Amino acid sequence: MQTEASEPDRQFVTALARGLEILRCFDAERRMLGTTEIAHLTGLAQPTVWRLCHTLQKTGFLNAVPGKEKLQLGVAAIALGGAALAGQEALEVIRPLLQSLADRYQAAVALGRRDGDSIVYLLRCQGNSPLLMNLRVGSRIPLFHSAIGWAYLACCAPEERSGLLAQASASGKGGADAAEQQAMAKALALYPARGFVFHERPQYQINTVAATIELPVGERYVVSCGGPASLLPQALMLDEVGPLLAQLARELQPILLMGRHV
Structure with a gap:
């Protein structure tokens, strides 16, 4: 609009x-x-x-x-x-790679793209954990309140990020308390060095990491891995899961790039 x-x-x-x-x-x-x-x-x-x-x-x-x-x-x-899904064979190539990470950490691993002020899940794989949120393909995840959204924002130019925040605020969907704003700013600032963002939700006892997959002409996908903090404590996410997810994002880039021409 x-x-x-x-x-x-x-x-x-x-x-x-x-x-x-x-x-x-x-x-x-x-x-x-x-x-x-x-x-x-x-x-x-x-x-x-x-x-x-x-x-x-x-x-x-x-x-x-x-x-x-x-x-x-x-x-x-x-x-x-x-019709939009026709030629998306690349997603089927990617699915077992996401499932492998999900099984390894009993986590939920998802691939998504931005649509407006949300990230829409294109793929979601779940490990063997009964405590994961019941999200699925097609679920919309708030851009400013999630790891997968923060990862997208981390790779935006400052003016693009400011424009998205202004649109969200105008629609009443971008509000965040001071603690969340501070956490987002820190996650975005650390992204270039880490290659991923870390997002914790203490009220739900869930920790998540996410990374961006950049394609030509500003096209982006985002991938996330999250689950119960009891299984995925902060230290494990920062030292092991996050770097593995960043590596996975790099591996997915040529697959998605090839899929654009299918």
Whole structure:
């Protein structure tokens, strides 16, 4: 979306952007949504949401859920997603590499890409631990409140990072307390030397490390490894898991680069 401070873009179709924003509301955790929920998630007025959802239903991108006052993604949206996944054989090559790390540390290992103010999981592999969060492919992880998001930010130019933070703050999604802001600043500052970021969530007893995979023209993937602090204490994450993840990121770079041309 354009910000109020930006110059008007004569080629930008606001109605189309709003419709796409509605489609982004649906993910693995939010498969069915009502129009009130969509209005809350997008910040759009209810009448606008009604009109856009009506259009998306007419064009097959949304369907009404039988017996419920909710909507779900339609065949057209699913077909579009399938087209986007075509040629993604590189992900299947990467999966066993992620699973190997997950099994070694009884952790959750994920590969993702940024979409707006979130990182969307493209792959997720889990080791043998009952304490891991129930996330899956398609889950959206907050950019400013996660290791995988911090890793992405660590490789942004300062002006790009500031722009993302300004957008998140304007939408009310970028708020962080002083302790988290300080932790993020420290993690980003240490990234060039470490090759990864470390993020701890004491309230959930979870520790995570993450690294960026940079491709040409500013394209980036991010990979993370995390789990219970009891199994993955800070010292282990900093001395062993983090460096291994940074090495994995380097190994994945040529695979993903090759996948761009499939």
